[in-house]
Amino acid sequence: MVSKEEIEHIAKLMRIEIDDHIVHIDRVQKIISYFDILDKANVESEELDVKEQTIEELRDDKYIPYDEKLIQGLKNYKGSYIRAPKMS
Amino acid sequence: MNLRISALKYVEEIKNGNITTEEFISKTIERIQKVDSKLHAYLSLNDKAIEQARVVDKKIKSKDGGACMGMPISIKDNICVKGTKTTCASKMLENFVSPYDATVVSRLKEQDAIIVGKTNLDEFAMGFTTEFSAFGPSKNPWNTEYVPGGSSGGSAVAVSALECIASLGSDTGGSVRNPASFCSIVGLKPTYGLISRYGLISYSNSIEQIGPMARTVEDVAFMLNIIAGIDSHDNTTVDNQKQDYLKEIDAGVNGKKIGIIKEMTQEGVDKQVSSATNKAISNFEKLGASIEEISLDMVKYSVAAYYTITATEAGSNLARYDNLRYGYDFDLEGYEFNSYISKARRNFGPEVTRRMILGGFVPSAGHAGRYFLKAMKVKSKLTSEINEALKKVDMLLSPTVPVLPFKFGEKIDDPIALFLVDINTVTANLTGKPAISVPFEISNGLPIGIQLLGKPLHDKQLLQAAYALQNTVKLPEVPI
Numbered sequence: 001m002v003s004k005e006e007i008e009h010i011a012k013l014m015r016i017e018i019d020d021h022i023v024h025i026d027r028v029q030k031i032i033s034y035f036d037i038l039d040k041a042n043v044e045s046e047e048l049d050v051k052e053q054t055i056e057e058l059r060d061d062k063y064i065p066y067d068e069k070l071i072q073g074l075k076n077y078k079g080s081y082i083r084a085p086k087m088s
Numbered sequence: 089m090n091l092r093i094s095a096l097k098y099v100e101e102i103k104n105g106n107i108t109t110e111e112f113i114s115k116t117i118e119r120i121q122k123v124d125s126k127l128h129a130y131l132s133l134n135d136k137a138i139e140q141a142r143v144v145d146k147k148i149k150s151k152d153g154g155a156c157m158g159m160p161i162s163i164k165d166n167i168c169v170k171g172t173k174t175t176c177a178s179k180m181l182e183n184f185v186s187p188y189d190a191t192v193v194s195r196l197k198e199q200d201a202i203i204v205g206k207t208n209l210d211e212f213a214m215g216f217t218t219e220f221s222a223f224g225p226s227k228n229p230w231n232t233e234y235v236p237g238g239s240s241g242g243s244a245v246a247v248s249a250l251e252c253i254a255s256l257g258s259d260t261g262g263s264v265r266n267p268a269s270f271c272s273i274v275g276l277k278p279t280y281g282l283i284s285r286y287g288l289i290s291y292s293n294s295i296e297q298i299g300p301m302a303r304t305v306e307d308v309a310f311m312l313n314i315i316a317g318i319d320s321h322d323n324t325t326v327d328n329q330k331q332d333y334l335k336e337i338d339a340g341v342n343g344k345k346i347g348i349i350k351e352m353t354q355e356g357v358d359k360q361v362s363s364a365t366n367k368a369i370s371n372f373e374k375l376g377a378s379i380e381e382i383s384l385d386m387v388k389y390s391v392a393a394y395y396t397i398t399a400t401e402a403g404s405n406l407a408r409y410d411n412l413r414y415g416y417d418f419d420l421e422g423y424e425f426n427s428y429i430s431k432a433r434r435n436f437g438p439e440v441t442r443r444m445i446l447g448g449f450v451p452s453a454g455h456a457g458r459y460f461l462k463a464m465k466v467k468s469k470l471t472s473e474i475n476e477a478l479k480k481v482d483m484l485l486s487p488t489v490p491v492l493p494f495k496f497g498e499k500i501d502d503p504i505a506l507f508l509v510d511i512n513t514v515t516a517n518l519t520g521k522p523a524i525s526v527p528f529e530i531s532n533g534l535p536i537g538i539q540l541l542g543k544p545l546h547d548k549q550l551l552q553a554a555y556a557l558q559n560t561v562k563l564p565e566v567p568i
Contacts, residue, residue, distance in 0.1 A: 002449075006449075007445060007449065010445055010448040010449045010452065011445045011448070013448055014403065014444050014445060014447070014448040015410075015426055015429045015430045015433060016430065016433055016436075016441055016444055016445055017430045017431065017433070017434055019434065020438070023438045023441075023442075024438070024441055024442060024445065027442055027503050028442050028445050028446060028449075030503060030504065031395070031442070031446060031503050031504070031507075032446070032449065032450075032459075034392060034504050034507070035392045035395070035396055035450070035459055035463075037388070037389060037392045038389055038392050038393065038396070038458075038459065038462040038463060038466060039458075039462075040389070041386065041388075041389040041462065041465075041466050041469075043462060043465035043466055043468075043469050044465075046465040046466075046468055046469050047468065048461075048464055048465060048468055049464075049467065049468035049471055059320075059323060067187070069187065070187050073187060074412075074413055075412070075415075076412065076420065082412060082413075083420060084412050084420070084425065084428075085420045085423040085424060085425045085427075085428040086424060086425060087424070087425045088424045088425065088426070
């Protein structure tokens with residue numbers, strides 16, 4: 001069983017504030033316990049399904065200018081940068 | 089005017105001059121105004137719809153109308169329609185206006201479809217009932233005390249309750265097929281790559297697809313003809329050679345082999361659903377198909393693998409909601425970077441918050457081997473199993489959902505019970521195969537759908553079989 005502290009730690013790393021322990025921690029713990037069923041699948045020796053693609057199949061490495069309007073639509077857009085809160 | 093007509097019949101009526109686009113769109117809007125306060129299929133409506141209909145009528149008069157001829161179509165609110173809100177039923181995007189059209193939307197508009205509105209969903213398409221919509225659930229038109237299924241619940245309700253002719257949903261683990269089944273309409277999750285995802289707000293990119301929803305199989309084929317095919321904006325799309333999915337839709341199933349997936353038809357299946365499934369099998373036999381039982385051992389683990397993989401991708405996709413690029417207007421002053429983002433993310437609902445935490449956990453150092461990697465291996469083995477099965481048979485059959493539609497609140501507090509609702513649908517997503525839900529029975533007033541799953545890029549053959557099955561039953565009309 002994964003500890004509640006560990007889930008809280010991950011939540012913090014994901015920048016999630018926990019305001020309801022039953023909804024956010026207990027249920028996540030219950031879901032992770034359910035995922036333990038994967039241990040029974042006996043797939044250790046299974047190869048991962050990898051899709052191969054040759055370089056010829058990829059699109060051309062062409063410069064496509066981005067749409068300035070998309071950037072201008074952002075909040076706190078200051079002409080050449082986006083304002084964000086201070087990093088501590 | 090009959091709002092129940094199919095897309096194909098609509099086009100015929102318009103061409104014959106029996107109705108005009110403006111009349112039909114006006115009637116549809118009247119219908120929405122009449123029933124949607126009870127059903128809540130829509131999150132927003134297009135207030136220029138009638139104006140746009142007049143323009144289409146002019147084009148039709150000068151013999152210049154596109155294939156959709158002004159047909160009213162709704163779009164799930166996680167697909168971008170330029171200049172309109174795309175909320176994903178989340179407070180985080182409550183005021184987000186799409187800066188461009190999704191490829192599917194521009195293709196519909198090019199063919200003169202009228203987008204009448206944006207439909208409700210579980211927040212960020214994470215859920216199976218629409219109960220996780222930040223703006224309140226949609227109601228099942230067959231019985232408003234019951235969930236309509238989800239996450240594309242609003243789309244299914246709108247189609248079922250005659251609030252549009254067809255709709256587009258998105259399907260990550262059954263989100264088109266599940267509500268189609270619960271609301272007694274047709275829903276297709278096409279082969280991965282058949283429909284462009286450009287303009288679909290990402291949840292789990294490696295397995296999700298946009299899918300058409302309509303009242304008949306032919307209408308789904310009609311929609312697919314318009315929206316499918318290669319798109320330079322989405323490198324995962326495949327060239328379908330402009331296949332015509334409507335042509336030969338009545339080819340039948342004589343001589344076809346249909347596999348019955350043992351793990352999806354026996355344990356945990358409601359009695360009524362099981363009996364409907366047996367009837368569907370026998371109807372296929374009468375049409376000349378042969379039946380064989382198929383076992384897919386990995387299905388038992390598919391739901392856990394599905395949630396592990398989707399949470400991982402969702403954790404990464406949701407990281408963009410940092411309130412700097414999207415989100416609320418609240419002042420930066422007084423906040424440190426991390427606390428500012430955390431505060432904004434309190435506006436995610438409970439399911440999205442849980443998936444974000446899970447998405448951080450399952451692929452993290454120390455846990456990836458046990459969860460994410462194993463899930464990927466289950467996906468890989470499931471794909472081999474199903475590929476083997478599809479060498480023996482042409483397609484696979486199961487009920488779309490193992491249980492009947494249920495009441496609001498019945499499963500919302502038990503995440504595992506809710507997860508298991510999609511045990512029959514996630515396989516098609518994990519393996520990239522096409523799958524369709526066909527309405528088959530109404531049991532004590534509640535719809536049951538049958539799922540057919542086919543070979544990749546055999547969406548046409550799947551539609552042919554679905555059409556044959558559809559024509560073996562005559563279902564009652566929706567009681568609203």
